[in-house]
Amino acid sequence: MSTTISPLRMARLARAAASRGGPAGVLRCAVTGKRGRMFDVRMLILGGTRFLGYAVLEAALWAGWDATSFSRGVSGLPPSGARVVLGDRLDRRALAQLADDGPWDAVVDTSGFVPRDVLMACEYLRPVSTQYVFISSVSVYRGWPKEPLSESSEVLYCPPDAGPDYGEDVEDGPTKYGYQKSGCELAVTSSFGVENSTILRPGVVLGPREYVGRLPWWLGRVARGGRVLAPGDPSRSIQPIDVRDLADFVLPAISQSATGTYNIAAPQKRETFGDLLRACADVTGSAPEFIWVPDGKLLDTGIRQWSELPLWRTYPGVWQVDSTAAQTRGLSCRGLADTVADTWAWMQSSGTELNDQRAQEIGINPDLEKRILGLLTDT
Numbered sequence: 001m002s003t004t005i006s007p008l009r010m011a012r013l014a015r016a017a018a019s020r021g022g023p024a025g026v027l028r029c030a031v032t033g034k035r036g037r038m039f040d041v042r043m044l045i046l047g048g049t050r051f052l053g054y055a056v057l058e059a060a061l062w063a064g065w066d067a068t069s070f071s072r073g074v075s076g077l078p079p080s081g082a083r084v085v086l087g088d089r090l091d092r093r094a095l096a097q098l099a100d101d102g103p104w105d106a107v108v109d110t111s112g113f114v115p116r117d118v119l120m121a122c123e124y125l126r127p128v129s130t131q132y133v134f135i136s137s138v139s140v141y142r143g144w145p146k147e148p149l150s151e152s153s154e155v156l157y158c159p160p161d162a163g164p165d166y167g168e169d170v171e172d173g174p175t176k177y178g179y180q181k182s183g184c185e186l187a188v189t190s191s192f193g194v195e196n197s198t199i200l201r202p203g204v205v206l207g208p209r210e211y212v213g214r215l216p217w218w219l220g221r222v223a224r225g226g227r228v229l230a231p232g233d234p235s236r237s238i239q240p241i242d243v244r245d246l247a248d249f250v251l252p253a254i255s256q257s258a259t260g261t262y263n264i265a266a267p268q269k270r271e272t273f274g275d276l277l278r279a280c281a282d283v284t285g286s287a288p289e290f291i292w293v294p295d296g297k298l299l300d301t302g303i304r305q306w307s308e309l310p311l312w313r314t315y316p317g318v319w320q321v322d323s324t325a326a327q328t329r330g331l332s333c334r335g336l337a338d339t340v341a342d343t344w345a346w347m348q349s350s351g352t353e354l355n356d357q358r359a360q361e362i363g364i365n366p367d368l369e370k371r372i373l374g375l376l377t378d379t
């Protein structure tokens, strides 16, 4: 039976559950609903406490849905108003107990990375759920990041029951992550059937709570001011999607039973890298001097694309993701300046420390930046 407890006590219980380790089963609790109204849609999210899942929950709660978050309680709490079930998706007992809380109109899976784990979740949730929305990635395409992509582009093959070792990282080509996500997609469609599956393939996702740290790094760098190494061409088109726009797309995908596969990216050729850095300067109130260094010169320095200078990648396919199918079904993308402003506001209000391992790999060392700028501009 569910119990109503305070968020503080829930956090303590979560820590206790996490510290037990092993097959701890499920700790169930419910946060007091803010609205106290009847709910039309019952949604379960496998995840919901960090970034995209959190945004999906916020959107669902805003819409008055009955929304449940299932997570281990390791990385924080979902938004207030969500039901909370604590457990590990790799634990069969936890999944069996979770299934007892059904039925759901839809499961949204933001935490699936290994095909056989997704298959196992489907095994328990298929009898109690109508639709499965899986958050995949454009990395499933064989041509990413070199070629323009549409939903009909070739996809990497990975069996639906593959373990975490399947696939390989190829220099500037397919990644193990991409193979694995592709196998996860097959796990979902083979279990729920394509007619009950919604596969969303986002490109780069930015916005408040972004723990990977790409936009937060640029904001922090631009806020420091001075001579900023700006990569490539300021007119290079980019198309990151705001996490809240992606979340808002999940809701009609459920309420309108929009099954199928959709690329999720902002419209092509709408905004540029120059727009991004200008927006960072505007919101931080900084007056940096952007030194735009052409791709070729930067590549010669050996700087790592994508990580040392986040969002900079020279292959033409990176920002040529066709998302017209999703736009036709209602995907609406706010301007990049709004994403930048709201991410900065979140950074200011939360005093965010980006301690995720991926965030540690983001950004160029300030001494190296200075050295490179000196080398490239003093000659």
Ligand SMILES: NC(=O)c1ccc[n+]([C@@H]2O[C@H](COP(=O)([O-])OP(=O)(O)OC[C@H]3O[C@@H](n4cnc5c(N)ncnc54)[C@H](OP(=O)(O)O)[C@@H]3O)[C@@H](O)[C@H]2O)c1
Pocket (backbone or CB within 6 Å): 046, 047, 048, 049, 050, 051, 052, 053, 054, 055, 070, 071, 072, 073, 074, 075, 076, 087, 088, 089, 090, 109, 110, 111, 112, 135, 136, 137, 138, 201, 202, 203, 204, 205, 206, 212
């Ligand atoms: N960021 C991007 O640019 C980008 C681009 C393309 C695709 N994507 C995809 O978008 C998704 C990102 O999701 P997010 O991290 O933002 O979602 P999220 O739902 O906000 O956070 C991940 C959730 O998964 C839970 N979780 C992790 N391992 C678990 C386990 N073994 N059992 C139960 N719960 C578990 C975490 O909680 P606990 O740790 O407390 O368990 C957390 O609630 C990923 O699927 C990613 O591949 C992201």
